[in-house]
Amino acid sequence: MEGELRFETRAIHAGQSPDPATGAIATPIYQTSTFVQPTPGQFIGEYDYSRAANPTRTALEANLASLEGARFGLCYSSGVAATGAVLHLCSAGDEVLLCDDVYGGTNRLFHRVFAQLGVKTTLVDMTDLDAVRAAISSKTKLVWIETPTNPTLKVIDIAGVSAIAREHGATVTVDNTFATPYLQRPLELGADIVCHSMTKYIGGHSDAIGGCLMTSDEELMRKLKFVQLSEGAVPGIQECFLFLRSTKTLAIRVERHCANASQIAKWLEGHKAIERVLYPGLASHPQHEVAARQMRGGFGGMITVYVKGGLDAAKRLVERTRLFQLAESLGGVESLIEHPAIMTHASVPPEQRAKLGIADHLVRLSVGIEHVDDLTRDLDQALASRG
Numbered sequence: 025m026e027g028e029l030r031f032e033t034r035a036i037h038a039g040q041s042p043d044p045a046t047g048a049i050a051t052p053i054y055q056t057s058t059f060v061q062p063t064p065g066q067f068i069g070e071y072d073y074s075r076a077a078n079p080t081r082t083a084l085e086a087n088l089a090s091l092e093g094a095r096f097g098l099c100y101s102s103g104v105a106a107t108g109a110v111l112h113l114c115s116a117g118d119e120v121l122l123c124d125d126v127y128g129g130t131n132r133l134f135h136r137v138f139a140q141l142g143v144k145t146t147l148v149d150m151t152d153l154d155a156v157r158a159a160i161s162s163k164t165k166l167v168w169i170e171t172p173t174n175p176t177l178k179v180i181d182i183a184g185v186s187a188i189a190r191e192h193g194a195t196v197t198v199d200n201t202f203a204t205p206y207l208q209r210p211l212e213l214g215a216d217i218v219c220h221s222m223t224k225y226i227g228g229h230s231d232a233i234g235g236c237l238m239t240s241d242e243e244l245m246r247k248l249k250f251v252q253l254s255e256g257a258v259p260g261i262q263e264c265f266l267f268l269r270s271t272k273t274l275a276i277r278v279e280r281h282c283a284n285a286s287q288i289a290k291w292l293e294g295h296k297a298i299e300r301v302l303y304p305g306l307a308s309h310p311q312h313e314v315a316a317r318q319m320r321g322g323f324g325g326m327i328t329v330y331v332k333g334g335l336d337a338a339k340r341l342v343e344r345t346r347l348f349q350l351a352e353s354l355g356g357v358e359s360l361i362e363h364p365a366i367m368t369h370a371s372v373p374p375e376q377r378a379k380l381g382i383a384d385h386l387v388r389l390s391v392g393i394e395h396v397d398d399l400t401r402d403l404d405q406a407l408a409s410r411g
């Protein structure tokens with residue numbers, strides 16, 4: 025039955041059924057660390073200890089797996105904890121290819137934590153498949169894709185990179201945080217593992233930190249589950265409940281994020297205070313065609329702009345918006361604005377920032393689901409030249 029149900033329906037029902045003890049329609053918050061055993065080694069249900077598994081978390085993991093079209097799901101205490109779990113598939117001497125424009129915390133984890141354990145990371149501009157072919161070798165264990173990228177919103181051809189990785193026996197992981205499973209399903213395009221920071225669109229309300237991994241490969245699942253149990257970077261039960269509540273509205277939230285962002289991106293493209301707009305849905309975006317092929321029904325809620333007038337103008341914009349609040353993070357119902365060079369990407373070395381185009385006049389917008397006219401008016405007053 026589940027296989028026939030559409031995304032919106034699975035978002036509400038997958039992994040969940042009325043509580044057998046009471047009939048409660050909402051999945052209960054099983055706020056318990058342990059479970060009683062009638063005799064040693066015999067469980068009443070499936071559970072013995074909540075680091076290993078907890079019913080609220082199990083419901084969330086099954087729900088998320090269903091949304092990505094995966095057989096298995098695993099949840100973590102944060103997006104970077106989920107990322108670290110994947111890196112544990114590597115041993116000293118293994119090599120990793122990482123797309124060059126990634127979340128700052130991902131960059132830090134690969135280059136400053138796992139590098140010390142002997143895992144070597146090479147940055148590649150994966151919008152160029154020839155560059156991927158040139159960089160990959162028999163030592164490459166893992167290929168890490170993030171698309172659209174953060175903050176320059178480059179779009180990487182997941183099927184193209186996955187086919188190259190497959191020839192070399194490398195595991196492909198896609199950080200699908202920006203696109204969400206509603207718009208993009210990497211496993212269907214040939215990837216092995218999908219990663220999310222649930223803190224962003226999956227949670228969607230800027231009130232909880234979490235991460236998850238999904239795969240259909242039994243062997244990968246076994247290894248990842250072992251790391252989850254052994255390292256214990258699992259989410260709290262309350263958080264699992266919040267994320268389970270959030271996925272129910274993911275489809276309608278993402279639709280509104282996309283509609284608002286696409287209208288605002290077009291409007292910004294014609295604004296005289298803006299030098300350039302990066303949005304995968306615009307015909308002017310360098311990988312617009314790839315985006316149209318692999319993102320279904322929308323291009324996401326993130327927009328990046330180069331403001332005319334350098335750092336001063338960029339700072340003025342982020343300080344003057346009233347609805348777009350100046351803060352890190354993204355993907356919530358409320359609109360946010362931020363300055364990557366000073367805020368989210370400050371830890372990226374200046375030479376790399378320059379190479380990637382993370383300039384002082386770059387500003388990133390996370391377009392929320394408020395009324396689009398109010399958001400446009402807010403940006404317009406913030407961009408107006410003052411007398």
Ligand SMILES: *Cc1c(COP(=O)(O)O)cnc(C)c1O
Nearest residue numbers: 102103104127199201221223234
């Ligand atoms: C935020 C983010 C992460 C890290 O997630 P946390 O939940 O903050 O640990 C990873 N990848 C992307 C694309 C992100 O935006």
